[in-house]
Amino acid sequence: xxxxxxxxxxxxxxxxxxxxxxxxxxxxxxxxxxxxxxxxxxxxxxxxxxxxxxxxxxxxxxxxxxxxxxxxxxxxxxxxxxxxxxxxxxxxxxxxxxxxxxxxxxxxxxxxxxxxxxxxxxxxxxxxxxxxxxxxxxxxxxxxxxxxxxxxxxxxxxxxxxxxxxxxxxxxxxxxxxxxxxxxxxxxxxxxxxxxxxxxxxxxxxxxxxxxxxxxxxxxxxxxxxxxxxxxxxxxxxxxxxxxxxxxxxxxxxxxxxxxxxxxxxxxxxxxxxxxxxxxxxxxxxxxxxxxxxxxxxxxxxxxxxxxxxxxxxxxxxxxxxxxxxxxxxxxxxxxxxxxxxxxxxxxxxxxxxxxxxxxxxxxxxxxxxxxxxxxxxxxxxxxxxxxxxxxxxxxxxxxxxxxxxxxxxxxxxxxxxxxxxxxxxxxxxxxxxxxxxxxxxxxxxxxxxxxxxxxxxxxxxxx
Amino acid sequence: xxxxxxxxxxxxxxxxxxxxxxxxxxxxxxxxxxxxxxxxxxxxxxxxxxxxxxxxxxxxxxxxxxxxxxxxxxxxxxxxx
Numbered sequence: 014x015x016x017x018x019x020x021x022x023x024x025x026x027x028x029x030x031x032x033x034x035x036x037x038x039x040x041x042x043x044x045x046x047x048x049x050x051x052x053x054x055x056x057x058x059x060x061x062x063x064x065x066x067x068x069x070x071x072x073x074x075x076x077x078x079x080x081x082x083x084x085x086x087x088x089x090x091x092x093x094x095x096x097x098x099x100x101x102x103x104x105x106x107x108x109x110x111x112x113x114x115x116x117x118x119x120x121x122x123x124x125x126x127x128x129x130x131x132x133x134x135x136x137x138x139x140x141x142x143x144x145x146x147x148x149x150x151x152x153x154x155x156x157x158x159x160x161x162x163x164x165x166x167x168x169x170x171x172x173x174x175x176x177x178x179x180x181x182x183x184x185x186x187x188x189x190x191x192x193x194x195x196x197x198x199x200x201x202x203x204x205x206x207x208x209x210x211x212x213x214x215x216x217x218x219x220x221x222x223x224x225x226x227x228x229x230x231x232x233x234x235x236x237x238x239x240x241x242x243x244x245x246x247x248x249x250x251x252x253x254x255x256x257x258x259x260x261x262x263x264x265x266x267x268x269x270x271x272x273x274x275x276x277x278x279x280x281x282x283x284x285x286x287x288x289x290x291x292x293x294x295x296x297x298x299x300x301x302x303x304x305x306x307x308x309x310x311x312x313x314x315x316x317x318x319x320x321x322x323x324x325x326x327x328x329x330x331x332x333x334x335x336x337x338x339x340x341x342x343x344x345x346x347x348x349x350x351x352x353x354x355x356x357x358x359x360x361x362x363x364x365x366x367x368x369x370x371x372x373x374x375x376x377x378x379x380x381x382x383x384x385x386x387x388x389x390x391x392x393x394x395x396x397x398x399x400x401x402x403x404x405x406x407x408x409x410x411x412x413x414x415x416x417x418x419x420x421x422x423x424x425x426x427x428x429x430x431x432x433x434x435x436x437x438x439x440x441x442x443x444x445x446x447x448x449x450x451x452x453x454x455x456x457x458x459x460x461x462x463x464x465x466x467x468x469x470x471x472x473x474x475x476x477x
Numbered sequence: 478x479x480x481x482x483x484x485x486x487x488x489x490x491x492x493x494x495x496x497x498x499x500x501x502x503x504x505x506x507x508x509x510x511x512x513x514x515x516x517x518x519x520x521x522x523x524x525x526x527x528x529x530x531x532x533x534x535x536x537x538x539x540x541x542x543x544x545x546x547x548x549x550x551x552x553x554x555x556x557x558x
Contacts, residue, residue: 381515411534413519442494451495452516456523 022085
């Protein structure tokens with residue numbers, strides 16, 4: 014896979030790749046080759062040159078094409094992911110000095126925001142008289158939800174989004190990428206750019222589509238490389254339609270990949286390379302792990318790898334690399350420390366020659382002064398053969414402040430008779446007692462039919 | 478099952494899981510001497526919330542400090558009314 018720097022705009026990379034490549038969503042197919050002397054932005058495209066452009070198209074394929082067209086042309090593109098509350102739009106527009114928007118029929122009403130230019134996407138790529146000359150290094154602004162719900166705006170450019178990482182995925186034969194992510198968020202954008210720069214086609218997700226239909230569509234297009242969070246993958250493995258796909262490369266990112274999900278994927282796809290990646294919008298992609306084991310080798314800290322330097326300060330992972338974001342748009346907030354390292358907020362613990370992610374800095378449950386990361390308990394519960402996935406949280410306790418409780422989705426037999434439920438519960442408890450100190454063992458286990466997965470593909474964690 | 482019996486069964490269960498042996502569960506048993514530590518009681522109260530549907534200690538406006546097992550049972554019986 015070749016990934017080049019920022020001197021070349023995205024459009025030129027797409028034009029340079031040989032053969033016909035496609036973007037597919039549920040309702041449309043777009044041949045990327047048509048972008049040579051073609052545009053989805055119609056006659057309004059030239060008016061976007063040099064501007065700060067909000068990509069507010071609701072339809073993912075419209076946004077995806079607009080990004081190719083705008084790189085090198087707009088001064089700044091602000092990528093609006095689905096699900097941003099309308100109330101935050103005015104802040105985003107003001108902070109990013111947005112003066113134009115790319116919209117479609119499903120876009121939120123932007124009239125009240127007073128944008129001088131709005132360009133509506135055509136339903137397909139139409140001929141353009143000539144391709145625009147690429148002359149600026151476009152700022153790519155990603156909008157993340159942040160933990161408090163107030164969006165953060167993270168500034169990248171094409172170079173920081175695509176700086177080369179040692180190719181981890183099998184590159185033989187034609188590549189068809191698929192992802193459960195939306196490409197307007199970092200995890201999905203990574204896959205989209207990889208596909209574009211690697212000369213591959215990509216199958217996009219659709220929010221209105223069932224998991225079964227999505228898997229069937231991925232199968233129809235012969236997906237070879239497929240990416241999602243561990244929660245996405247658990248949901249997919251629970252679906253009988255999983256047998257419709259046979260990827261050569263299975264990639265996990267965005268959440269901790271525990272041994273249970275890695276083993277589950279190995280059993281389902283015995284021939285595939287199964288890799289989990291560590292990345293965040295701010296820190297960028299830091300590393301891939303392809304040995305099928307949870308965690309990562311401790312010697313990743315020993316030397317700079319692919320330009321990535323890592324260290325642990327106060328328990329949490331710090332990263333400096335060419336893929337680190339440039340800044341927050343709101344410069345009052347520092348993205349990195351004075352030394353250029355980004356604090357990821359992810360707690361790393363070492364066990365022998367292996368390092369493991371223990372959880373989020375802020376997500377700790379305090380049990381009478383003893384700390385528990387929900388994720389470490391979930392990793393144990395998820396190893397139980399009857400369990401598909403779990404969510405561990407704190408419940409208020411009058412005695413110790415909090416106790417650990419777990420919501421568990423069983424891999425089958427959700428409607429167990431109550432006597433059998435009690436047996437399975439006590440077996441899971443026993444399983445936890447054998448692996449964890451007493452205060453980390455759930456005080457209470459509830460069986461639930463499903464757990465909420467946010468639009469980001471991550472488990473929804475509520476404070477409780 | 479009565480509230481009292483539920484409480485006694487859950488106490489036995491938590492004690493077993495925590496590797497503790499309880500003395501005979503009589504009304505006048507002083508909780509501080511029963512062998513369960515604060516984590517054990519925290520787990521017990523969480524389990525009772527699951528089975529009886531209440532946590533009378535968190536729900537109460539004033540702090541409640543039962544001394545004996547009998548007091549403890551009364552807090553739950555009172556809370557269920």
